[in-house]
Amino acid sequence: MPPNHFPTGHPTSSAVDPVIADLGFAAFAERNRPRYTRYAKARLSSVARSTAVVEATLVSAHDNWQWLMSQPCPAAEVWEELRRQVDRRGERAIAQDPVLAVLYRRLPDAAADSVVLCRRLGFPLAEAAELMGVEPSAVEAALAAARRVLPQLVVVEAPLRHR
Structure with a gap:
């Protein structure tokens, strides 16, 4: 899995209850996974590659959810990560x-x-x-x-x- 752009190991100033954070992430992922997948499929040459990119992005977002929640726009941060993941794996699709x-x-x-x-x-x-x-x-x-x-x-x- 390629590295993500989210900083790791940076605690936020106020920690959110882990259960609430997990519920928030679950809602975010449920809402965005299908849309992210449509975008990734449009840009990549295979369903398997697009699924892998979306899952890698969401795993990275989950691992960095506390940091993301401290950002002005978490959706923008996750979108940038998705775009990076797609760009890394999209060379053949662009050619096609x-x-x-x-x-x-x-x-x-x-x-x-x-x-x-x-x-x-x-x-x-x-x-x-x-x-x-x-x-x-x-x-x-x-x-x-x-x-x-x-x-x-x-x-x-x-x-x-x-x-």
């Missing part, structure tokens, strides 16, 4: 999907992720923003930038849904 290759070569990661989530996978704008741990306006701006840079790729994808 020329649209993804262009997206991730020509756009910043957040813009390319916004296109994948909203245009390719059909997530509503607000749901994509929640998943990435950003404001909906950031996803909207990323999609607008992507349309300017790659209009032929972005416009032909699924329509944008705000809700």
Whole structure:
């Protein structure tokens, strides 16, 4: 398993009851696992690889849950970890999907992720923003930038849904 980007061994200033923390993580994982898996499958060449990436990300998040809860936006931290895990294992998939290759070569990661989530996978704008741990306006701006840079790729994808 590749290393994660979460700091380890850094206690938080106020420890949360472990039972409550585990329940919070369980709810987070239950809500996000299917969505993370859809994203990973869209970017990786195999179901097994995408499942492994999501599980590695969630194990890392669980191991660092106390630290994550002390961050301004835990969802953004976990999304960054998922993206790192996908990037490490996605070289062959990018080569097999020329649209993804262009997206991730020509756009910043957040813009390319916004296109994948909203245009390719059909997530509503607000749901994509929640998943990435950003404001909906950031996803909207990323999609607008992507349309300017790659209009032929972005416009032909699924329509944008705000809700």
